[in-house]
Amino acid sequence: MQWDLNWFICTLRSSIGKKLIMALTGLGFCIFLIAHLAGNLTICAGEDAFNSYSERLHALGPLIILTEIGLLFFAVAHVFIGAYLFYENFRARPEGYLVKKNAGGRTIGSVTMPYTGLFILLFIVIHLVDFHFVEKTDQTIYQIVLETFSNPGYAFFYIVSMIIVAIHVSHGFWSAFQTLGVSNSEYMSVFRVVSIIISLAVGFGFGILPIYISFIS
Amino acid sequence: MQLDSKIPDGPLSEKWDRHRFELKLVNPASKRKFKVIVVGTGLAGASASATLAELGYEVMTFCIQDSPRRAHSIAAQGGINAAKNYQNDGDSIWRLFYDTIKGGDFRSREANVYRLAQISNNIIDQCVAQGVPFAREYGGQLANRSFGGAQVSRTFYARGQTGQQLLLGAYGALSRQIAAGKVSLFTRRDMLDLVVIDGKARGIVARNLVSGELEKYAADAVVLATGGYGNVFFLSTNSMGSNISAAFASYRKGASFANPCFVQIHPTCIPVHGTYQSKLTLMSESLRNDGRVWVPRSPEDKRPPDQIPETERDYYLEERYPRFGNLVPRDVASRNAKVQCDMGKGVGDTRLAVYLDLADAIERDGRDVIARKYGNLFEMYKKITAQDPYETPMMIYPAVHYTMGGLWVDYNLMSTIPGLFVLGEANFSDHGANRLGASALMQGLADGYFIIPYTIGDYLAQDSHDTVREDHSAFNESSLQVETRIKKLLSIGGKRTVDDFHRELGHILWENCGMTRKEKDLKKAKKLVADLRVEFWENVLVGGSGQEFNQSLEKAGRVADFLQFGELMVIDALERKESCGCHFNEDFQTDEHEALRDDENFCHVSAWEYRGEGSKPKLHKESLEFENVELTQRSYK
Amino acid sequence: MTKARDKSCINLKLKVWRQKGPDARGRFETYKARDVSTDMSFLEMLDVVNEEIILSGKDPIAFDHDCREGICGACGTMVNGRAHGPEKGTTLCQLHMRHFSPGDTVVIEPWRSRAFKVIKDLVVDRIAFEKIIQAGGYISVNTGGAPDGNAVSVPQEVAEKAMDAAECIGCGACVAACPNASAMLFVGAKISQFTLLPQGLPEAKKRALAMVGKMDQLGFGNCANETECEKECPKEISIENIARMNREFLKAGLL
Numbered sequence A: 001m002q003w004d005l006n007w008f009i010c011t012l013r014s015s016i017g018k019k020l021i022m023a024l025t026g027l028g029f030c031i032f033l034i035a036h037l038a039g040n041l042t043i044c045a046g047e048d049a050f051n052s053y054s055e056r057l058h059a060l061g062p063l064i065i066l067t068e069i070g071l072l073f074f075a076v077a078h079v080f081i082g083a084y085l086f087y088e089n090f091r092a093r094p095e096g097y098l099v100k101k102n103a104g105g106r107t108i109g110s111v112t113m114p115y116t117g118l119f120i121l122l123f124i125v126i127h128l129v130d131f132h133f134v135e136k137t138d139q140t141i142y143q144i145v146l147e148t149f150s151n152p153g154y155a156f157f158y159i160v161s162m163i164i165v166a167i168h169v170s171h172g173f174w175s176a177f178q179t180l181g182v183s184n185s186e187y188m189s190v191f192r193v194v195s196i197i198i199s200l201a202v203g204f205g206f207g208i209l210p211i212y213i214s215f216i217s
Numbered sequence B: 001m002q003l004d005s006k007i008p009d010g011p012l013s014e015k016w017d018r019h020r021f022e023l024k025l026v027n028p029a030s031k032r033k034f035k036v037i038v039v040g041t042g043l044a045g046a047s048a049s050a051t052l053a054e055l056g057y058e059v060m061t062f063c064i065q066d067s068p069r070r071a072h073s074i075a076a077q078g079g080i081n082a083a084k085n086y087q088n089d090g091d092s093i094w095r096l097f098y099d100t101i102k103g104g105d106f107r108s109r110e111a112n113v114y115r116l117a118q119i120s121n122n123i124i125d126q127c128v129a130q131g132v133p134f135a136r137e138y139g140g141q142l143a144n145r146s147f148g149g150a151q152v153s154r155t156f157y158a159r160g161q162t163g164q165q166l167l168l169g170a171y172g173a174l175s176r177q178i179a180a181g182k183v184s185l186f187t188r189r190d191m192l193d194l195v196v197i198d199g200k201a202r203g204i205v206a207r208n209l210v211s212g213e214l215e216k217y218a219a220d221a222v223v224l225a226t227g228g229y230g231n232v233f234f235l236s237t238n239s240m241g242s243n244i245s246a247a248f249a250s251y252r253k254g255a256s257f258a259n260p261c262f263v264q265i266h267p268t269c270i271p272v273h274g275t276y277q278s279k280l281t282l283m284s285e286s287l288r289n290d291g292r293v294w295v296p297r298s299p300e301d302k303r304p305p306d307q308i309p310e311t312e313r314d315y316y317l318e319e320r321y322p323r324f325g326n327l328v329p330r331d332v333a334s335r336n337a338k339v340q341c342d343m344g345k346g347v348g349d350t351r352l353a354v355y356l357d358l359a360d361a362i363e364r365d366g367r368d369v370i371a372r373k374y375g376n377l378f379e380m381y382k383k384i385t386a387q388d389p390y391e392t393p394m395m396i397y398p399a400v401h402y403t404m405g406g407l408w409v410d411y412n413l414m415s416t417i418p419g420l421f422v423l424g425e426a427n428f429s430d431h432g433a434n435r436l437g438a439s440a441l442m443q444g445l446a447d448g449y450f451i452i453p454y455t456i457g458d459y460l461a462q463d464s465h466d467t468v469r470e471d472h473s474a475f476n477e478s479s480l481q482v483e484t485r486i487k488k489l490l491s492i493g494g495k496r497t498v499d500d501f502h503r504e505l506g507h508i509l510w511e512n513c514g515m516t517r518k519e520k521d522l523k524k525a526k527k528l529v530a531d532l533r534v535e536f537w538e539n540v541l542v543g544g545s546g547q548e549f550n551q552s553l554e555k556a557g558r559v560a561d562f563l564q565f566g567e568l569m570v571i572d573a574l575e576r577k578e579s580c581g582c583h584f585n586e587d588f589q590t591d592e593h594e595a596l597r598d599d600e601n602f603c604h605v606s607a608w609e610y611r612g613e614g615s616k617p618k619l620h621k622e623s624l625e626f627e628n629v630e631l632t633q634r635s636y637k
Numbered sequence C: 001m002t003k004a005r006d007k008s009c010i011n012l013k014l015k016v017w018r019q020k021g022p023d024a025r026g027r028f029e030t031y032k033a034r035d036v037s038t039d040m041s042f043l044e045m046l047d048v049v050n051e052e053i054i055l056s057g058k059d060p061i062a063f064d065h066d067c068r069e070g071i072c073g074a075c076g077t078m079v080n081g082r083a084h085g086p087e088k089g090t091t092l093c094q095l096h097m098r099h100f101s102p103g104d105t106v107v108i109e110p111w112r113s114r115a116f117k118v119i120k121d122l123v124v125d126r127i128a129f130e131k132i133i134q135a136g137g138y139i140s141v142n143t144g145g146a147p148d149g150n151a152v153s154v155p156q157e158v159a160e161k162a163m164d165a166a167e168c169i170g171c172g173a174c175v176a177a178c179p180n181a182s183a184m185l186f187v188g189a190k191i192s193q194f195t196l197l198p199q200g201l202p203e204a205k206k207r208a209l210a211m212v213g214k215m216d217q218l219g220f221g222n223c224a225n226e227t228e229c230e231k232e233c234p235k236e237i238s239i240e241n242i243a244r245m246n247r248e249f250l251k252a253g254l255l
């Protein structure tokens, strides 16, 4: 039987296996988002706090590089498998319905998952170009942040992006637990509530920054 | 033709054991060489297919539906009996045997019924092992409930979906054999003829319902498990596809048909409410465990049920039958409902209904307990009638439900055509003139899991079989006949639809050969059915072609057979000049209006032999010997 | 109180998918359903429309059905964009016309999924479900030799949970309703039933791998936890069963 031979690969190649990867990488991003958010919020403690947070982060050296490589790896997996799943799902119904109504299961999060995902990918590229790969020799990260957000167009884009991230997370978080098989009828509602809380925290926490900054500057 | 029931000698309780020992065995290596056709995937057919394949036979299995799991058995609600005596309430194999014989009003074979009771226990064990999620007590032991016609609690159940769960168990076993390559499954096939070569059943002709093609299949034995013929009445609790066609084709080829007039009318169904109605819905008999049946005392009383005080209600079953109360057998309960309605005491818009009231039980046990037992039945009732049974009593009326009659079989379940075996509701074997609740599932599974595997071996081992192939001339002849008939049906191009004819046939039979019968009515019905049949062949409109998926054509073939069969039913009812069980002839009743048997003249099975279109079938009698029970007037008072 | 039942009749406009055969091109056709009693079931309404079509010499609308009691799983179409119509926990045969209003347009389409080919009109081929069950949707016991039914106790709540899952009627509405045409609810329900019961445990691992593997092969989509299946399932099978299947599968595949 093919299962015995290549069981690990086979498991990962199955529909549930692919979803497992989506779930694990997705949860990884959730953890990253929370850590990132905590870091960002040091901006509220003032310029020094924020810069020293940034410095301490970079002082971690190889560890940070390892994390970055990890995140990149996660992102590639999440994006490619997500895209592949999307393609397979598209193929699974060659002829659509003339009328199709929501029976009450779908949420904005779930309906828009592939699209919010795609948007987030774009956002991340822009975000990295703006903040990560930016030339940092003659200005502190605090200044960069201040400068970038002082452009109202960019601030708006950023806020919208964060709302979209929140929408993505609202479905993604609980969905990951469902895929991992952790949820049962008792926990399911808990995961769904936590999912909403986290997405609100992410949307609000990140989205508030540009507004906060426009106030202080 | 001689009817030989092949009942083994010896004491009742040892017959089956002895018989099994005496049956010839097919050696394991040879089994592979035998092909067996099983038509039907209900409890009987699915269990037989799976078990025969496990033994090593090469099995071909057929059904009408797109999946074996959708056979009519799926709809059975209430439960399955077994003499486990888990409740320690005095049950035993003997008691189950006795209840069944008595319930059938002494018109079944002692030996068959005893065997059924013996096997009942193995069935439960088998099903549990297959993962059937039977209801359990808190302690984890199997739970039981009571059913009509018994004073012990011996019915095993899985909510209100026992048939579904048992069938899914058998379907699982069947699927496993399909995966193992031991069963070839043919779905969406309609068996239209039996092929008999040198006097032996050697194959079938079936129509592929998707492509419309006629297909031929040859084998060493044919097993029919095609269910009952309740749909001859148009309205019944049977699935829409339930039919007589396969059994009737076999009858035309020489298999005797036994007791066709024995039709069970179930007391607790949702009443008819319109002419467009396509089927009737059963409310499981298990409701009678906790429900009380009543009508207003006065025919003038048109008040809603909650305004009728206790003293003005007539709990007629409890009053007339104090010992069994609401749990009298089905025929008795049905007839009494009809009597009440005939007196004008019926309720509801049509006045053809009685109340089945669970208010007392809800009060006693609480809504939760009742919901756990009957929740899904209540929901179903609400969906159909838009009334909430938690608030207002349900309305019920009897409806055609089960057919005790069927192809005649001997103790080995073989019909009068060697090599043609008949299982489940399609045979006549175990229920006499009335079947007790929860015993059809038991019989279907007994036949399929535990009887046919032995008896078919005996037949195959004895016989010298030359291989027959599908190109044998008998197959061509048969296929040609079927084709001619299909062409005929399509070419009539009349003015009435198939359903229209079916509805009228049902009406004739329900009025004249239903819950109560009279000689005069039966004679009238015989003529009406014959006339209707003539009109059908001149004036039916089928439409479409034979070379495609054509549901109208499928139905037309079935109704054509029902029209012929309906007459046989009436003939049988006319011939049986007594009342017994479900067959209640008003001319034969006790002073208390109970069925009056005539054991001297009618203690027999009536088996009818086909003698060509237009000639009266020939009656053969298999007399029933009762050595272990005393024939008594059935009393549930 | 016995409410006087609504005996009213309504007129409807039906837009029905008609397709001669698996390879034929289909299209929508419009029919009038006149004087539909609100006590009728949806299928009885179609019966009446079909009678008229037959009498007018045309080909009646083909649809699958058998028990008309909500248990065989044969019936099912999309009705106005909802699998089995708008009522919760109801099969098409149990849907009654009292849930429609006079003058409504009713769009009737077959289940759509790559794994379910249209055979004719509203009839689809669900053989894929058979294949999945054949892959392992059973407990491998031969007839005979089973121990006493009470030899192994099964706690009541476990039996009830297993029964919740076992109630699936194999209708395919979950696939039809799923935005991704995934069969996870159907497969999850079967795997759950046998995982919960002690009798099913010995094969649990093999079963999960085989059934999921088969499901993947047959062209169903991937579950994205949209939960539409649970909402449309006529037996209200919970997606908890999908989680349980995921767990069993991952346990079997990775541990």
Ligand SMILES: Cc1cc2nc3c(=O)[nH]c(=O)nc-3n(C[C@H](O)[C@H](O)[C@H](O)COP(=O)(O)OP(=O)(O)OC[C@H]3O[C@@H](n4cnc5c(N)ncnc54)[C@H](O)[C@@H]3O)c2cc1C
Binding pocket: B039, B040, B041, B042, B043, B044, B045, B062, B063, B064, B065, B068, B070, B071, B072, B073, B074, B075, B076, B077, B078, B079, B080, B162, B163, B189, B190, B191, B192, B225, B226, B227, B228, B237, B238, B239, B242, B243, B245, B246, B282, B401, B402, B423, B424, B425, B426, B437, B438, B439, B440, B441, B442, B444
């Ligand atoms: C609503 C209802 C509730 C019931 N509840 C109970 C209960 O609680 N307890 C109990 O013991 N009994 C009950 N019964 C009775 C019991 O369900 C049936 O008697 C029993 O299931 C019959 O099983 P079977 O295998 O003989 O046939 P069926 O289940 O009827 O199967 C017939 C099979 O034959 C196939 N077939 C038929 N004709 C053809 C053909 N021409 N060509 C090819 N294939 C064909 C069909 O496709 C099907 O697979 C109930 C019956 C009804 C109607």
Ligand code: SF4
Binding pocket: C167, C168, C169, C170, C171, C172, C173, C174, C175, C185, C186, C189, C229, C232, C233, C234, C235, C236, C237
């Ligand atoms: S899970 Fe529900 S919707 Fe899916 S096949 Fe089973 S009963 Fe139908």
Ligand code: FES
Binding pocket: C064, C065, C066, C067, C068, C069, C070, C071, C072, C073, C074, C075, C076, C091, C092, C093, C094
């Ligand atoms: S016809 Fe059987 S479920 Fe609808």
